[in-house]
Amino acid sequence: MLKGLIAGLAVFVVNIVMSGFKLESVGGGFLYILLGVILDLALGRKGGLYVAAVGFAITTSLFILPLLLGIGKVVVVGMDLTTGLILFTVANALYWAVFYGVYELAGRYLH
Numbered sequence: 001m002l003k004g005l006i007a008g009l010a011v012f013v014v015n016i017v018m019s020g021f022k023l024e025s026v027g028g029g030f031l032y033i034l035l036g037v038i039l040d041l042a043l044g045r046k047g048g049l050y051v052a053a054v055g056f057a058i059t060t061s062l063f064i065l066p067l068l069l070g071i072g073k074v075v076v077v078g079m080d081l082t083t084g085l086i087l088f089t090v091a092n093a094l095y096w097a098v099f100y101g102v103y104e105l106a107g108r109y110l111h
Contacts, residue, residue, distance in 0.1 A: 002110060004040025004051070007103040008033035011095045018091070031059065032095060040103075048107065052100035059092055 012029035019025035035058060039051045064085060079087070 001037055001041050001044075003048075003103050003106040004036035004038075004044065005033065006106045007040075007048075007099045008036025010102040011036070011099045014095060014098050032099065035059065036099060036103075048100050048103040051103065052096045055099065056093060056096040059096075060089060063088060063092075 011032040015025050015029040015032065032055075035055050036051075039055050043051050043054060067081075067085070
């Protein structure tokens with residue numbers, strides 16, 4: 001649980017910095033902390049890569065699945081929808097790569 005919390009906090013900080021310290025990104029950052037703790041409790045014994053992969057799948061599906069089903073509406077200012085979805089997926093992959101790196105480092109120093 002502690003490894004997931006530390007890694008989630010690291011992603012939270014990266015999320016805040018990448019957004020330019022905007023208040024809107026705080027909610028998304030808390031999602032990574034919450035998912036980090038929950039996934040660490042549920043899947044932590046399978047390893048950090050597994051936890052990060054499942055977290056990436058969950059956060060990507062939370063954003064893209066409603067759009068594919070026609071439930072949500074996303075407006076990305078300054079770019080078309082496809083470019084916005086690709087940009088979101090790349091940024092989300094970056095967040096989970098940071099999560100994985102910090103998770104593995106925390107695992108080395110906490111045991």
